[in-house]
Structures are given as C-alpha cells and as structure tokens.
Amino acid sequence: MPVSKPNELPVGGGGRWPASGAGFRSVQWGDLEVGYTATGPLDCTPGYQGLPGGVCPCPHYGYVFSGRLRAIYPGTNWPDEVATAGDVYFFPAGHSLIYEEPSEVLELNPAAALQQVMAHFESLAGTDRLAVDGD
DSSP: OOOOOOOGBBBBBTOGGGGGGGEEEEEEETTEEEEEESSSSEOGGGBBBTTGGSOSSEEEEEEEEEEEEEETTTTTTOOOOETTOOOEEEEEESSSSEEEEEEEEEEEEEEEHHHHHHHHHHHTSSSSSSSOOOO
16 A cells, blocks of 8 residues: 655656646555645636636645645635635635645545646646746
8 A cells, every 4th residue: 555745745746747846746546646735825727727617627635734725616606715724625626726825735636637637737837827836
C-alpha cells in the first residue's frame, strides 16, 4: 500500500505537469489523484477559460492545513464556500477556486477529472491566464 507525507509526493505529478512547479505535488493511487498544493494567493478563475462552462469539472475532497480557499459557483445561485485551516471540504464540479492567502491543501480527487484539468492548465503554460507555480 502506498504511504507518503504530503510534501514528499512527486513534484508536478512526477513530471506529468511540469508547469505546476514545486507548488503542486501529486500521485495517482487507484482511481484517485492525491495532491498537495502549497501556494501563495492565487485566483484560478482565468485558467478555467476554455473548459466547459469556464469552470473546473473536477470535484475536490480536501483538507486545509493552512490558509484560506474559496469556491465560487458561476452561473448558479449556490453561495460561495470557504475552507480555512483545519477544515475538511467537498467542492463539487462547476466551481472556480481562489486561494485567498498563502495556503497548504491536501486533496483526494477523481483521477480522470483532475487529469483533464491539469492537461488544460499545461496547455496554458507560458500564457498570462494562469500562474500555476506555487513558489
């Protein structure tokens, strides 16, 4: 059985997503993508442009070690959801994420859905639509 400390997960998904830099560590275990994000304030909203509906198609199940993470649901009447240090969260597909302050977050995501998002982010490397590096 795999066991790891969050900060020892492979950087950038073990080379699958080099544009994410050292701020995103990830590994696929079975049907899940286990990810650890350490980032400064970051609005991911511009990065979702080009995905269906301009939102993230991946549900996220996570835990916030430090910081503050907001999920907004454009085009719906759903209220924003905020997760802060010590919170466990579930953000369904159809959201946009904003790291409102420096944050460290562990997520368990459906692998196929997260891989779709990360491939999209990789296609944006070198553009000003998303700075995915958490350094």
